[in-house]
Amino acid sequence: MTITAPLAAAAPDSDPGRGRRLSVGPSLGLLPFLVFIGIFLVIPTVTVIVGAFQSEAGGFSLEKVRALGEETPLRALRESLVLSFTSALVGAVLGALLAYLVVTAPPTSILRRAVTSICGVLAQFGGVTLAFAWIATLGFSGLLTDLMADTFGTDPNGSSWLYELPGLILVYSYFQIPLMVIVFLPALEGLRPQWREAAVNLGATTRQYWLQVAFPLLRPAFLGSALLLFANAFAAYATAAALVSQGAPITPLLIRSALTSEIVLGQANFGFALALEMIVVVAIVMGLYAWLLRRTSRWLG
Amino acid sequence: MIGAWVWRVSRWLLLLAFAAFFLLPLVALLDFSTTIPRTGERTGAAWQSLLEDPQMTQAIKTSLLLALFTVIGMVVLLVPTMIWVKLRVPRASRLVEFLCLLPLTIPALVVVVGIKNVYAWVTYLIGDSALTLTFIYVVLVLPYAYRSIDAALSSIDAGTLSEAARSLGAGWFTVITRVITPNIWPGVLGGAFISVALVLGEYTVSSLLNYETLPVVIVLLSKSDAPQSMAASLASILFAAALLVVLSFLDRRRRTTVRK
Structure with missing residues (x-):
């Protein structure tokens, strides 16, 4: 979470040697990893959580969660x-x-x-x-x-x-x-x-x-x-x-x-x-x- | 004196009991796979068919290719990221660790339930093949690969190495691929071995997404040709065992220099 926020605002830093403390350029190196995890781990998990609270029509519903009690x-x-x-x-x-x-x-x-x-x-x-x-x-x-x-x-x-x-x-x-x-x-x-x-x-x-x-x-x-x-x-x-x-x-x-x-x-x-x-x-x-x-x-x- | 003697005897008796419990099922596999069901004669037909039955050989090939691709994917994704975090963005190390260990908390079964939409896109973009399982497998092996690589990475002085290389004019790509990676090679190799073992035995994802990997075919065949699926089971256990024995020797060599 701490990384994605400044990412959007800053341009990539071409000279990593200078201004190390302030630059967010190096964080970009994590992007492939974060994107991969996002697609193949976070999205499926979120799909499950959202899907559990969704009704047939797509709106919010507790029907399925309540059915767990059957x-x-x-x-x-x-x-x-x-x-x-x-x-x-x-x-x-x-x-x-x-x-x-x-x-x-x-x-x-x-x-x-x-x-x-x-x-x-x-x-x-x-x-x-x-x-x-x-x-x-x-x-x-x-x-x-x-x-x-x-x-x-x-x-x-x-x-x-x-x-x-x-x-x-x-x-x-x-x-x-x-x-x-x-x-x-x-x-x-x-x-x-x-x-x-x-x-x-x-x-x-x-x-x-x-x-x-x-x-x-x-x-x-x-x-x-x-x-x-x-x-x-x-x-x-x-x-x-x-x-x-x-x-x-x-x-x-x-x-x-x-x-x-x-x-x-x-x-x-x-x-x-x-x-x-x-x-x-x-x-x-x-x-x-x-x-x-x-x-x-x-x-x- | 008597106490020590009693302890020694009971220790060996207990070890024997454990050995019997763990080895008996494996011996049973060997016995079952070499017996003709009704007559009880010995035969090597089930083992031979592992190499001849087209469905079986196809499944073995798929699983081995998946293991190879998963290792490549894991190394390409994880090694540069972890080195980069160590050298340039140490404040992200907790986040990366958390994400890498997350698959321990989110079971593979849960990922399968939620992955339908993602896989619709994957098959749309690169085609419908069992090898697309590579993507999920890379996620599943992350915790084990992370631990192995992390242990190796924290045992070397990556900062000094990279500064030395940088001051001699090396770019970051050279630092990662030719300076740091060779130094953490045992850790990478360890992660790769565990990944191969995990992928070869993986059943949850492949069976529920209907791809015919080795464990899936073992289950399919068990209904028609039980001895053959027993032979394949034993063969894959032995293969994984051989891999992990090699790993244990690597691990021992590392541990003599590192104590984490």
Whole structure:
């Protein structure tokens, strides 16, 4: 905002060496970047926000936003929140544990390098392939399905729960745990051995050190990472879309129905309202995350 | 003594449990993609078809080209901008950082919902092709590329370098392309690697805009030829893994000189 205002008024400065403080010429160098972001990020976002408050005829209306309160979108939102919360909780706890197991190994060890690389792939690579990995494990004629059918006599057709909420939680954990390792590892690395030595010098037991020194120090980082995981799960689409091909149990899939079938709940362009709902949830969570991150960096920079 | 021993054993048991959880699905993919569904015999047909099935090879080609174009677009857009901000308009650094990290808060799904009008213009101006996804992908990879380049850029003394070059008569173009950029090359490369991995796995945007990239075709094929889509899944995971392993070595080399 601070840049665009003077841009319009001033002519480009051909001599950048002179009058550096007053010239706005250098700001022009940002123009391509700002225009690109404006077209491909800001305009779509504004379209969503405006579209959510627009009626069929084009005037202002709260119809679509009010329709978010109907049963179907509300249930999808609830399921989405449950899914995000559970997978973030599982991911945060197990991810922190794995990160601790890794951080106790020396930084150059094979174990550490292997774990961080694998975690990088699973956390950042798209969800479609991960969904298929689990279908190959627990789906029809999957590896574990056949194995369990042979040994325990369970259903050889695969686990139908894989395509419902419990399955989504399992598959989401498969990329949430690695993400937790990646974002939480730096905080654990920042835990200085001197602090432990100081605590032990003052007569603290291991238990006291953890409860009274390490946990309080790590708490903001842990909560912040868990929030990031929550936002990540809430915004995720690919895994669920690959796993659940019909129906729309969660908000992202409801957006898919709104986009592909045009009319949901008797509302054209209902996708705008759902997308707005998504922006609001993720923005709140990411705002909290940024706040916690600032508190963390005070100690574990 | 006993405590240390118990800790060591339980540490390895826990690590084994994690390894089993993470590797089992990948082994299952390999198993599924090399088995004939009804008879249970081993076959390499699914893997072979990755290179022969025209729909699959076309999708692989599209995804690889998209990865290439996204990296080019990211480098051309982001690197000069970030260097320029650092050298000439430092007061804009917060704004650029905010904009670069914004895609973390605005999910790709939301961008897709609102992009219809923009894409009507894009297809009108440069034609309807899967490669037009490059524009959105450049936006999606911004946060990761920004962090990588920012770490490299703040580890060098860009001001002194540019003043030295300028005093020897170099223009700004030379300063950016031949003085600063070579110095932040590891950061740029790191951003490029992550971008490639992200683009190869991207499904949300391409599927909802109906373009046949690799993940989209993997899902399409899963209904007719499951082993083939399993083989493609595993192949793309391994490819991304190889990329990120290379990246981790680059990262380690950088970290020995820089501690941010």
